[in-house]
Amino acid sequence: MSVKKRLTPEESRAQALAAARELLLEAGPQAVTLKAVSGRVGRTHANLLHHFGSAAGLQKALAGHLAKAVCETIGDAVRAARAGIGSPREVVDLTFDVFDKEGGGALASWMLASGNEDALDPIVETIHQLVDDLNPEETLPGTQPVLHENTLTLVLLALGDALMGERLAGSLGVRREVAREQAEAMLIAGFMKAGVEGVD
Structure with missing residues (x-):
């Protein structure tokens, strides 16, 4: 037995x-x-x-679990890009994939639709902490938060792409990859503006 x-x-x-x-x-x-x-x-x-x-508590814990795992992966990719080992495109692809292939976008929209908005707090807080850790100089008063702004745009692009990217790209007659390509260009420009060497 x-x-x-x-x-x-x-x-x-x-x-x-x-x-x-x-x-x-x-x-x-x-x-x-x-x-x-x-x-x-x-x-x-x-x-x-x-x-x-509760079920809402489970979903909030799942959001935090996903956010932590994803931010660790994205953080490693950003550090690799800064060291000239990885690339900004890898950062973009990881971010887009977590909202699309990993279900983050569907989970976020479901929580919002079910009124469980605070369940998204772990995702927001984890991403914020990651960006602060990667760019501590941007937390100083009077500093232009270039990479913070880029992170905001990148996450919103990734979430929007996960929710309606395929349908919208098809309707507009453009390639689905366009959103990722524009996010990559934005990230490269942001890295260069922030003085990150080895990124182009």
């Missing part, structure tokens, strides 16, 4: 968030429910309630 391994609270929470992310990618944000996640991880509904408090 097999005995189910007792997980620590951190392991249980991480397992639930991994399952929630799988559900998000497989079936969309409406599939991320306490019942679906508990069924997938073989835990009780009460167990998930204990960890997240």
Whole structure:
């Protein structure tokens, strides 16, 4: 007779968030429910309630989980671009992909539509922290926040592209890649204006 391994609270929470992310990618944000996640991880509904408090709490935790993972990846790409190892296009592609292929855009729109707007706070706060960490000089009074402004535009472009990029590009008769190309040009110009060497 097999005995189910007792997980620590951190392991249980991480397992639930991994399952929630799988559900998000497989079936969309409406599939991320306490019942679906508990069924997938073989835990009780009460167990998930204990960890997240509600379905909205689970979705907010998922948003934070996605934001943290994505910002770590994007941060590495920005540092690589600055070191001449990577490129601004990699930063753009990672950002666009998290909102499109990774389900971030669908999750964000679902939360807004369901009135769970504060669930987006972890995404906003994590991106803000990443930009501050990468550009501490821009947090000083009187400094022009070039890369902060570029980050705002990049994230809004990526979110918009995820939600309606394919349909809008088709309607306008332009390539879907145009938004990424323009985001790349903006990022290169921003890096150069901010004095980041090795980026062109």
